Amino acid sequence: MWKEIALRRYQSRSQVVPQKSGQLLEKSRPYLYVAPALAFFTLFFFYPIAYMVYLSFYDWSLLDLSAMEWVGLENFHALFTDADFYQVLSNTFVFTVFTVSLGMGIAFFLALWLNHRAKIYGIVQAAIFTPHIISLVSIAMLWLWLMDPQYGLLNAILESFGLPPYSWLADTKSALASLILVSVWKVVGYNTLVFIAGLQSIPKYLYEAAALDRSPAWKTLWKITIPMLSPTLFFLLIINTISSFQVFDTINIMTQGGPVNSTNMLVFYIYEQGMDFYNGGIASAASVVLLLLVALLTLFHFLVLSKKVHYR
């Protein structure tokens, strides 16, 4: 199709003898085409990023924007000498690793199980996909209630087995795990759906060929299904990593980063610094760190993992 269009363009160009003003238009045409998108990205993407970097070199607060003071790398220095920040980073990593691996792992096996089971699929699909379309705020509220130490359903279940009630979110040992649980619960539906779409695009005859080649089930999974699914795996890995790096709503509603900083993560930390403690400079510096981390991770994914991805 593109070839045709290009050809037609070429032909029409060679037919019409360009005039001076026409030539100018012709030359600026590509720029005109990308201008709206460029304007959009500049306004809402490049400019904010540049401004954020700029702000990270100042001591400022939302209370009084006129009192901005240049401090150089002071904000970064403060950040990296703050033990809390290290805990925030480590929380973020732990959270991401578990959310992504559990969210994808569970979804993968669910998808394998649901694939080709048309009857159950209809029902289960609705059940597992619903969390994805509900607002994260509602989900957080829901789980807050489920995990409530006095009235929560989870403890009611524990009790029915004769176990003592547990304060899921108030205990530093389990608060982070509880947040991971909520995130996994939310992300599994979407991941499963994407996995199933991927699985269904694997041609059936490959499995027939494998059956004729006497391939045992685990080997078919490992040698055919997973490699064929690698673009899907890669896509979900990047999407999930970035979104769990940016977790905010669940923390804000369920734990506020506590108890004792045990569930505080990067985006919430930034919000807290900027909005609660009025440390605009620290918040900006932490934002720059977040940006770099996400960029590095994505770069790593593309450089290292994309070699293993099979694109059809």
Add this chain to the structure above:
Amino acid sequence: MARVLLKQVVKAFQDQPVVKGLDLTIPNGSFTVLVGPSGCGKSTTLRMIAGLEEVTDGEIWIGDRKVNDVPPGKRDLAMVFQNYALYPTMNVFENIAFGLQNRGLPRQECKSLVHEIAEVVGLTSYLDRKPSELSGGQRQRVALARAMVKKPQVFLMDEPLSNLDAKLRNQMRVELTSLHKQLGSTFIYVTHDQVEAMTMGDQIVVMNEGRIQQVASPVELYQDPTNLFVAQFIGSPAMNILSWEEEESCLLGFRPEKGRIAATIQPSTEEKGISLRGKVRSREILGAEVLYYVDTRKGQIIVKANHDVELIAEDEDVRLSVAAKDLYFFDEKTGMRVMGQHVHSLPLAGGAV
């Protein structure tokens, strides 16, 4: 060894019968071709033999084993798919070696077998390419190598040449038949192309609408079709079929290459047979031969003639004759061949177009 036996094999999809009771013996070492129009159940039959499709009813035997409940991998057969079904994520070596590794062959032996077979099909320098980096013909060879390397008793092939261009197809036809001679294993080959069937098979199974029409050698199929379907399916262009006044409910047929055509209007020789008047509507010159489309009062008839005799112009009046020995008779209702009919005269001579 590996004779394949089908006993009253039935396949239905959602209660819709597709294969309707096949009884077939495929002798050990034969090159058996299943041929028939698209949708007649050839692939389904082959896939049942392979074990990729469950048998609704009846029995399938390979060698002296009933295989109805034997999984595909344990039936000692290999299949070449129409689209080759190569593993896209594996390179050529891995594609060929996959089946061997699953049989627990030692690494070294596996490797030497793959190299050996790659040599045979001319793929040695492509072993580390992915299927997507190969041409259609090379993929075809990989598919063949993958089947051959397992040294199966039975080879199944479902239209393996239909994705190749005409030249390559002819070349592969020859290679496949010589491969069959070398290996001596049983080949079951599916095609919708009767020319392919006739040139490759030593036993041809003509199918239509889920039923076997005739099982015979190519020559027998051409000379002695058992019914109207086979008569018209085998041979190109198809056999001419005319109604015949002399006998009630009887159809008469002859092959285009058996018709003789002459520009003279006088009744021809004394030889027994039929003769008809007509007018050449159009003609196609195919190199050494010419196809004449002749309008007669019996409808349009195709005659294939050598054109070194004389080229007849379009719109010319002609006389068409067929010797009695080249005539076939069919029951109008059942379509079955009727033997022992005789042409008593030249009854169709009268009445020009």
